Every structure is written in structure tokens, then in C-alpha cells.
Amino acid sequence: MTIIQNHTDIQKPIAEVYTFLADLNNHEQLMPDNIYNWSSTVDEARFTIKNMAKLALKISQRIDNKEVVCIPVEEAPFEITLRWTVEKKDENLTTATFIIEAQLNMMMKMMASGPLQKLADHQVNALKRILG
Template sequence: MTVIQNQAIIDKSVGHVYGFLADCNNHEQLMPDTIYNWSSTRDEARFTVQNMAKLALRIDRRIENSEVRLIPLEKAPFDVILRWELSTQGDNQTVARLIIEADLNMMMKMVAVKPLQQLVDHQVDRLRLLMA
């Protein structure tokens, strides 16, 4: 299993950050420009990755003020889990960590790790900016 992650310290309460991440409708704001054809509900998101594929994700688990986990709604090119982990740090600060766990064979790993790391970095940075 390949694990890709990044984190940021957000100057908002863990409840505020969790409330944003627990709704898939908000995740479009975290996506890079290479994502289009976005449609979502509170629990699911469907979109196209430029020059790649259509994806559909659903929230599989919500642990209030702690975790939001997304998994593919339909068959994906590889098994993947996206997980936002949240924890309180001091007064009114939240550590938000995005973790992608992907079951990549060696060939897929060579092709996919860099774009997945860029996606994680972009989403974490966007969350920090949106919550500022």
C-alpha cells in the first residue's frame, strides 16, 4: 500500500474544519484546475480528472471532529482511500492531515505517485487558504 500525505495547521476550531470537510459539496473548492465536470451531494462527488478518468467518491465514514474518509463509489483504476484526519492543537487551531492510501503496482506507482502527492499538497494548501 502506497501512503501519500501532507498536513497543515488551520487557525479555526476543529468543529469548523470538520463541518467543511464532512460535506462533499465543499470539496470542489479544494480541487486543482485539472478537475472538471464536478457534481456532488453531501455524501458523494463525481468529477473528471483532465487527461485521465472519471471518478466518483463517497464518504464512507465520518467521525465527528476527527475523521472524514472517502472511498470510490464505482470501480476505480486502483483501490484507494482518501482520509482527512483532524486534531486540536492549542486554542482554536486544528491540524488537518490528508492521507491517500493507494494499492499501486510498480508501474502505476511510477506514474501515479507524483500527481497524487501534488493533489494532496494542493488540497491541504487550499484548505489552509479557505479557512484563513
């Protein structure tokens, strides 16, 4: 199992950060420029990654003010779980962590680790920019 992650501190109460992350409609704002054909509901999102693949994700688990977990709805190129965790530092400071867990063979790991790390970095930075 390959685990890729990044985190940031956000000057907002944990409930506000969690509420944003718990709605997949908000995740389009976190995506890099190579994502298009986005459609979403609160629980599911479908999109295309330029020159790669189409993906459909759904929220498989929500733990209030703790965690949001997304998994593929349809066949994905490899087994993957996207997990956002939030941790209260104080009343107006929350640490948000984005974790990508992927089942990659050695060849896929060499090809996908860089782009997956860039995705994690981009989403964390976008969350910080949006929620500030």
C-alpha cells in the same frame, strides 16, 4: 500500500474545520484546475480528471471532529482511500491531514505517485487558504 500525505495548521476550532471537510459539496473548492464536470451532494462527489479518468467518491465513514474517509463508488483505476483527519491543538488551532492510501503496483506507483502527491499538497494548501 502506498501512502501519500500532507498536513497544515489552521487557525480555526476543530468543529469548524471538520464541518467543512465532512460535506463533499465543499471539496470542489479544494480541487486543482484539472478537475471538471464536478457534481456533488453532502455524501458523494463525481468529477473528471483531465486526460485521465472519471471518478465517483462517497464518504464511507465520519467520526465527529476526528476523520472523514472517502472511497470510490464505482470502479477506479486502482484501489484508493482518501482520508482527512483533524486534530485539536488548542481552542482555535487545528491540524488537518490529508492521507491518500493507494494499492499501486510498481508501474502504477512510478506513474501515479507524483500526481497523487501534488493532489495532496494542493488540497491541503487550498484548505488553509479557504479556512485560513
